[in-house]
Amino acid sequence: MDGDSHRAPPPDPAAYGNCFGCAPGNVRGLRLTFRHDEAGRISTDVCLGRDFESFPGIIHGGIVATVLDEVLARASLHACRLPSMTVGLRLRYVKATRTGQPYVAIAEVQSRDGDLVRLTGRLESATDGLVAVADATFMLLDPARMDAARQGLPEETLESFKRYMREVT
Numbered sequence: 001m002d003g004d005s006h007r008a009p010p011p012d013p014a015a016y017g018n019c020f021g022c023a024p025g026n027v028r029g030l031r032l033t034f035r036h037d038e039a040g041r042i043s044t045d046v047c048l049g050r051d052f053e054s055f056p057g058i059i060h061g062g063i064v065a066t067v068l069d070e071v072l073a074r075a076s077l078h079a080c081r082l083p084s085m086t087v088g089l090r091l092r093y094v095k096a097t098r099t100g101q102p103y104v105a106i107a108e109v110q111s112r113d114g115d116l117v118r119l120t121g122r123l124e125s126a127t128d129g130l131v132a133v134a135d136a137t138f139m140l141l142d143p144a145r146m147d148a149a150r151q152g153l154p155e156e157t158l159e160s161f162k163r164y165m166r167e168v169t
């Protein structure tokens with residue numbers, strides 16, 4: 001990944017576990033960091049190199065989806081103060097996302113209906129304008145649902161959720 005300016009490590013890196021999107025210790029991950037504005041929008045700067053290509057010079061669509069999923073997850077957490085999981089994600093790839101170019105991904109909550117949170121996100125740059133837009137549904141994980149979500153998963157998952165909550169809310 002190119003560009004390091006937005007990668008200040010969080011106070012407790014362990015809180016992010018090994019998350020592909022945001023864990024500072026995952027050297028193969030995106031190591032995204034986030035900021036928020038007064039309106040509750042969350043954004044992250046991203047500039048990806050050729051390891052993330054599909055066609056030469058073009059970022060793989062799955063990676064674009066990952067960047068948006070990650071910023072959407074953070075927007076849900078920031079607004080609702082509960083961890084959540086993606087249960088729906090729809091993308092429109094408007095233009096190719098290019099390697100070595102700086103972009104910003106921005107997400108915001110549109111509505112909440114019980115445990116379901118609807119959000120929108122976009123990826124854009126000063127030179128290319130809008131390159132991708134996302135509509136997403138996240139499900140908030142109360143303790144019971146968290147238990148359901150981690151069925152069959154290692155014990156460390158719950159601990160990781162707890163650390164993550166402490167760190168990012």
Ligand SMILES: CC(C)(COP(=O)(O)OP(=O)(O)OC[C@H]1O[C@@H](n2cnc3c(N)ncnc32)[C@H](O)[C@@H]1OP(=O)(O)O)[C@@H](O)C(=O)NCCC(=O)NCCSC(=O)Cc1ccccc1
Binds near residue numbers: 019070073137
């Ligand atoms: C545990 C749960 C989320 C929910 O299971 P349960 O508790 O059994 O709940 P149930 O399925 O019963 O649904 C309840 C109600 O909700 C409804 N409904 C559901 N979906 C939709 C919809 N799309 N649209 C509309 N409605 C929907 C459903 O019909 C039902 O309605 P009903 O009550 O019948 O009227 C399970 O689906 C799961 O594990 N999914 C895998 C998730 C996963 O792996 N995600 C990827 C990893 S996370 C990630 O990467 C992001 C991240 C990054 C970084 C950091 C943090 C996060």
